[in-house]
Structures are given as structure tokens and as C-alpha cells.
Amino acid sequence: MAMRTPIAQVVRRAAPHSSATSLWAPCASRWTRGNATVAPPVTQNSTGSKGPTAMVFMNMGGPSTTDEVHDFLSNLFSDADLIPLGRFQSLIGPLLAKRRTPKIQKQYSDIGGGSPIRKWSEYQAAEMCKILDKTSPETAPHKPYVAFRYANPLTEEMYKRLLADGFGGGKGGRAVAFTQYPQYSCSTTGSSLNELWKWRQRLEGKRATGEVNPEGSIKWSVIDRWPTHPGLVEAFAQNIEKTLQEYPPERRDNVILLYSAHSLPMSVVNRGDPYPAEVAATVHAVNQRLGMKHKYRLVWQSQVGPQPWLGAQTSDTVKNFMKKGNTDMILIPIAFTSDHIETLYELDKEVIGEDAEGHEGVKRVESLNGNPVFIEALADLAKAHMQSGIACSPQMTLRCPGCVSERCLAQKEFFAGQTQLIEPPSA
Numbered sequence: 118m119a120m121r122t123p124i125a126q127v128v129r130r131a132a133p134h135s136s137a138t139s140l141w142a143p144c145a146s147r148w149t150r151g152n153a154t155v156a157p158p159v160t161q162n163s164t165g166s167k168g169p170t171a172m173v174f175m176n177m178g179g180p181s182t183t184d185e186v187h188d189f190l191s192n193l194f195s196d197a198d199l200i201p202l203g204r205f206q207s208l209i210g211p212l213l214a215k216r217r218t219p220k221i222q223k224q225y226s227d228i229g230g231g232s233p234i235r236k237w238s239e240y241q242a243a244e245m246c247k248i249l250d251k252t253s254p255e256t257a258p259h260k261p262y263v264a265f266r267y268a269n270p271l272t273e274e275m276y277k278r279l280l281a282d283g284f285g286g287g288k289g290g291r292a293v294a295f296t297q298y299p300q301y302s303c304s305t306t307g308s309s310l311n312e313l314w315k316w317r318q319r320l321e322g323k324r325a326t327g328e329v330n331p332e333g334s335i336k337w338s339v340i341d342r343w344p345t346h347p348g349l350v351e352a353f354a355q356n357i358e359k360t361l362q363e364y365p366p367e368r369r370d371n372v373i374l375l376y377s378a379h380s381l382p383m384s385v386v387n388r389g390d391p392y393p394a395e396v397a398a399t400v401h402a403v404n405q406r407l408g409m410k411h412k413y414r415l416v417w418q419s420q421v422g423p424q425p426w427l428g429a430q431t432s433d434t435v436k437n438f439m440k441k442g443n444t445d446m447i448l449i450p451i452a453f454t455s456d457h458i459e460t461l462y463e464l465d466k467e468v469i470g471e472d473a474e475g476h477e478g479v480k481r482v483e484s485l486n487g488n489p490v491f492i493e494a495l496a497d498l499a500k501a502h503m504q505s506g507i508a509c510s511p512q513m514t515l516r517c518p519g520c521v522s523e524r525c526l527a528q529k530e531f532f533a534g535q536t537q538l539i540e541p542p543s544a
């Protein structure tokens with residue numbers, strides 16, 4: 118059997134340059150393959166712009182109505198990158214989904230009949246593109262797309278729309294896969310990228326076109342993580358400051374900040390998943406921006422099933438602090454950028470409403486949703502990414518120490534390899 122090239126070596130070949138110190142430092146030779154310069158893949162249009170550029174927001178998605186809950190859960194439990202169920206995943210997954218549907222339908226109906234994630238994702242992507250059209254005319258026009266992993270619009274639908282809109286299909290064009298999870302986990306962003314790679318192979322790969330990586334296919338690059346982007350940190354910090362103002366001045370300094378993130382099974386943590394460290398990095402950056410003035414803890418929510426998950430759990434923490442007489446706490450959802458069942462149901466109804474018995478001292482900061490500071494941050498990130506000319510971060514090319522997934526390997530080889538094809542707008 119042919120040996121597979123280690124991913125680190127693939128990246129080294131994909132991004133050749135002369136600096137001995139940094140593999141990714143900007144230099145002219147990055148845009149060469151061996152000795153030959155790669156032909157500019159995106160045609161310059163009459164305005165001098167190298168656009169259009171497709172900006173693809175990747176996220177898990179959620180059911181917009183209670184009727185969509187079953188399909189959402191079925192897609193979710195069928196995802197081996199999220200919940201590995203072995204050889205019979207495609208049979209067991211839908212069964213687990215069916216059993217869980219009534220309980221989760223009730224939760225969505227209690228928060229207004231569905232998840233607002235589609236509405237917010239479409240809004241955020243469209244607003245970001247409007248800003249980019251002004252701040253990055255060299256890659257304009259920017260066209261917003263949303264690709265969800267488990268709900269409509271699914272990745273397949275998004276890819277077909279890209280092709281119908283004139284990207285790829287022999288015409289080339291550039292697309293940026295922009296994860297909407299600020300912190301990278303192989304169970305979230307990794308899964309979305311594996312899915313994107315799968316549809317890219319099906320719709321533009323060798324079997325679909327007869328060629329591997331044909332010149333006319335879409336040139337992809339990835340914004341794979343942004344846990345400490347100053348605009349993200351600023352948006353979180355402003356929301357916390359706003360909530361702190363709701364306490365009387367004499368209580369304000371003693372309020373505990375409880376940063377709450379979706380937990381991970383310990384099996385995923387022990388595989389070496391980067392998410393816990395990246396969530397902690399966000400928390401540290403926000404605390405620094407707040408002047409380190411408050412007591413805080415990072416706690417973990419939403420565990421599902423019987424296996425061990427990363428703790429301390431948000432609900433236990435609130436109960437324990439309440440018992441100890443600390444009744445002023447602000448819950449800060451730190452790993453998701455819009456409202457969803459975990460904020461609107463789990464934090465608001467279960468943790469604040471039941472665990473804290475509705476105590477007025479326990480509050481939640483609002484989610485980022487349509488926050489203009491946050492949307493500016495998205496535009497800033499996207500512009501910097503397009504100017505950098507890199508295909509993905511160096512960190513994305515390193516697999517988890519315990520990873521045995523062929524999907525991860527192939528996906529990382531593909532996206533890292535796109536470095537050869539992306540031309541920075543100013544070149």
C-alpha cells in the first residue's frame with residue numbers, strides 16, 4: 118500500500134518560501150510551485166477587483182421550526198466526527214434521534230418554536246459582506262453564503278448554489294470558508310470542514326470533473342479559528358460591562374463572571390482536541406480587557422449521554438455558589454456567537470429559572486447576534502485573512518495526537534494544499 122505523506126510535509130511543500138524561521142511569513146515565493154509561478158487563478162474584472170469572493174459562514178445550524186427537529190437530530194447523531202457510533206452509525210444515529218425528538222421539540226417550542234441561528238447567520242454574513250465591499254474593494258463583490266452541518270441550508274445545498282452562481286465549474290473563483298465557532302474543535306469546525314471537503318470532492322473532484330484540482334474549480338481558503346480577535350473580545354467585554362451596570366454599585370465588584378461553553382466528552386479532550394485551550398484563551402483575553410477586576414470561572418454546559426464530560430458543569434456551579442452565599446453571578450456564553458437552545462433554554466430557563474430559582478442576582482449577558490462591534494470584527498478578520506494569502510492557519514494542519522480519522526487527514530491535506538492556488542489581492 119502506498120505510504121501517505123504526513124500532513125506537516127504536505128504543508129511544507131504547499132507553502133515553499135525562503136525564511137528559515139517562519140513557515141508562513143509573507144514572501145513572494147509563497148506564490149510559486151517549485152520554480153514555476155502559479156498562474157493567477159482569479160481573473161481580474163473591469164473594475165480591477167479580483168472578486169467576486171464567496172464568504173461561506175459555517176456552523177452547526179439548528180431547526181428553524183419544531184417540524185425540522187427530527188431531521189436536525191438525525192443529521193447530528195449520524196455525524197461520526199461528533200458522535201462516533203461505529204460501523205452501524207447510519208442505523209443507530211437516526212434511532213437515537215427519533216427517541217430524543219419529542220424532548221428537544223418541546224425545548225424549541227418553549228423558546229419560540231425554533232432556533233434563531235439561521236436568521237442571525239444570514240444577517241451576520243450579509244452585513245459583513247457589505248462592510249467588506251467598502252474595506253476590501255480588491256476582493257469585491259463579496260457574496261454571503263451559509264453552510265450548516267445539520268440543518269438547512271446544508272453544506273450540499275450551499276455548494277450547489279455556489280456552482281449555480283458561477284463559482285467553480287470551470288470558471289474558478291475564490292471562496293472563504295469562515296467558521297462561526299471562534300474556538301476550534303474537531304467535533305465542530307473540523308466536522309464542518311470534513312463535510313465541505315466531502316461535497317467539494319463529490320461536486321468538483323476527480324470523479325465529477327475527470328481532473329484532480331482542475332484550474333477551473335473553486336479556490337478555497339479557511340478562517341479556522343479566532344479565539345482572541347480583539348473585536349470579538351471587545352464585543353464580549355462590552356456586553357459584560359452592560360450587564361454589570363444592572364447591579365447596584367455596592368454589589369458590582371463582587372459579581373462572579375461565569376463563562377459558560379458547550380462541554381466536550383473527555384474522550385475528545387484526551388484525543389488532544391484544541392477547543393478547551395482556545396476557549397480558555399478567549400476567557401483570559403476578555404478578563405484582561407476588563408482589567409482583571411472580577412472573580413471568574415470557566416464552566417461547561419450541555420453534556421449529553423452517560424460518558425464523562427469536561428467539567429465543572431455550569432448548572433452544578435451555579436447551585437454550589439448559591440449554597441455558599443454567592444448569589445450575584447453573570448453567565449457569559451463564550452463559545453457561540455448567536456442565541457440557540459443552550460442560551461435561551463438551558464441557561465435562561467433551566468440554570469437561571471430553576472437552579473438559581475430566578476434569583477435576580479443571576480443574569481446572562483446577551484448573545485452577540487447582530488452586535489455591530491462583532492460584525493465589524495468579522496469583517497476585519499475576513500479582510501486580514503484575504504490579504505494574508507494563506508489557505509488556513511498552520512495550527513489547522515496539525516492533527517490531534519490521538520486522531521485516527523482518514524477524513525481529517527484528507528480534509529487537511531486538501532485545504533492546506535490550496536495555498537498553491539490562492540493569490541493575495543494586492544499581488
Ligand SMILES: C=CC1=C(C)c2cc3[nH]c(cc4nc(cc5[nH]c(cc1n2)c(C)c5CCC(=O)O)C(CCC(=O)O)=C4C)c(C)c3C=C
Binds near residue numbers: 199217221233234
Ligand atoms: C462550540 C459549541 C459546541 C460544541 C463544542 C459541541 C460539541 C458537542 N455537541 C454534542 C451533542 C449535541 N449538541 C447539540 C446541540 C447543540 N450543540 C451546540 C454547540 C456545540 N456542540 C449548539 C449551539 C447546539 C444547539 C443548536 C441550536 O439550538 O441552535 C445536540 C442536540 C440537542 C440535544 O439533543 O441536546 C446534541 C446531541 C456532542 C456529542 C459534542 C462533542 C463531541
Ligand code: FES
Binds near residue numbers: 307516519520521526
Ligand atoms: S480528531 Fe482532531 S484532527 Fe482528527
Ligand SMILES: [Fe+2]
Binds near residue numbers: 379419
Ligand atoms: Fe453540541
